Amino acid sequence: xxxxxxxxxxxxxxxxxxxxxxxxxxxxxxxxxxxxxxxxxxxxxxxxxxxxxxxxxxxxxxxxxxxxxxxxxxxxxxxxxxxxxxxxxxxxxxxxxxxxxxxxxxxxxxxxxxxxxxxxxxxxxxxxxxxxxxxxxxxxxxxxxxxxxxxxxxxxxxxxxxxxxxxxxxxxxxxxxxxxxxxxxxxxxxxxxxxxxxxxxxxxxxxxxxxxxxxxxxxxxxxxxxxxxxxxxxxxxxxxxxxxxxxxxxxxx
Numbered sequence: 001x002x003x004x005x006x007x008x009x010x011x012x013x014x015x016x017x018x019x020x021x022x023x024x025x026x027x028x029x030x031x032x033x034x035x036x037x038x039x040x041x042x043x044x045x046x047x048x049x050x051x052x053x054x055x056x057x058x059x060x061x062x063x064x065x066x067x068x069x070x071x072x073x074x075x076x077x078x079x080x081x082x083x084x085x086x087x088x089x090x091x092x093x094x095x096x097x098x099x100x101x102x103x104x105x106x107x108x109x110x111x112x113x114x115x116x117x118x119x120x121x122x123x124x125x126x127x128x129x130x131x132x133x134x135x136x137x138x139x140x141x142x143x144x145x146x147x148x149x150x151x152x153x154x155x156x157x158x159x160x161x162x163x164x165x166x167x168x169x170x171x172x173x174x175x176x177x178x179x180x181x182x183x184x185x186x187x188x189x190x191x192x193x194x195x196x197x198x199x200x201x202x203x204x205x206x207x208x209x210x211x212x213x214x215x216x217x218x219x220x221x222x223x224x225x226x227x228x229x230x231x232x233x234x235x236x237x238x239x240x241x242x243x244x245x246x247x248x249x250x251x252x253x
Contacts, residue, residue, distance in 0.1 A: 021064075028064045031098050035067060036060050050218030051078035055092075067096045081223050083117025101138065108133040128154055143213035145170045160187040170206065170213065177203040178236065205231040 039058055047053045055071045062068035074092040078085060090110025096103065112133065115125045131153030138146040147168045154161040162185020169178045182198040203209070208226040211217035217225075 025064050028062075028067075028098055031067060032060050032063070035069070039069065048215035048218075050220070051076065062095065065098055067098055069094050079218060079220050080116055081219055082119050082121065083123075085116040086114070088113040102140070103136060103138045106135040106137075130154055142170075142174060143210060143215070144168075161185060174210065175204070175206060177206045177209065179203065200236045201233050202236045203231060203233055205229050 039060070042053055044054045045052065054075045054077075056073040057071070059070045060068065061070065071089070071092040074089045076087045089108045089112055091108065093107045095105045095107075108130070109132075111127065111129055113125075113127050115123065117123055130151050133149075133151045135147070135149040137144060137148075147166075149164075149166040151164045152162070154164050161183050163183070165180070165182045167178075167180045170176075171178065179201050180199070182196060184196045186197065203226075205226065208229045208231055209222050211225075212219060212222035
């Protein structure tokens with residue numbers, strides 16, 4: 001018969017806790033070391049087809065249960081649907097747990113510089129200082145399953161937006177992609193437009209975009225394949241406005 005006064009029952013819980021803590025710390029150092037090596041290999045090179053990453057400095061942290069990367073002057077460049085794009089963030093960070101589902105949370109701060117090519121072929125440049133800029137992504141075995149972006153107080157010389165949101169969700173069966181864009185507190189040339197602009201669309205035949213969501217294909221190639229396979233955009237949730245599929249393939253983050 002076990003006696004609860006036994007030294008075993010006195011020390012076992014403490015020993016088990018220390019063992020689990022040591023295992024968690026060792027696991028973090030292994031994962032963090034692998035992340036540092038991966039970032040070193042990615043710097044100045046293609047992270048996925050057609051997209052190049054670079055930065056001035058990066059620090060890996062989050063010990064003992066999270067992984068965090070804090071970048072200074074992160075630069076993302078590549079080919080979008082209609083031509084080249086670039087995004088520079090003065091400060092950028094990502095946060096992820098070392099266990100559980102594959103979800104990553106992103107934050108950007110400081111000056112944001114964005115340039116892209118429109119469908120008309122014209123180049124556009126935007127520079128703004130957001131009140132806050134956050135995003136998140138969830139990845140499963142098929143690739144990107146959900147992406148969300150929320151920016152507060154977006155403003156530049158001609159246009160200001162109180163809050164800008166973008167949401168993308170892949171349907172469980174992978175046949176469609178649901179997209180939503182919402183802008184609150186719109187103002188143009190200093191004049192408040194008022195109300196909120198909210199647009200929903202669904203991209204059919206999303207299977208052609210799966211290589212893009214897995215990071216195996218470039219944006220131009222993905223949209224070309226999607227159109228060739230009969231992909232189409234249609235309004236959803238009863239909204240009359242339809243977003244162009246190129247919106248999804250235009251860098252927002």
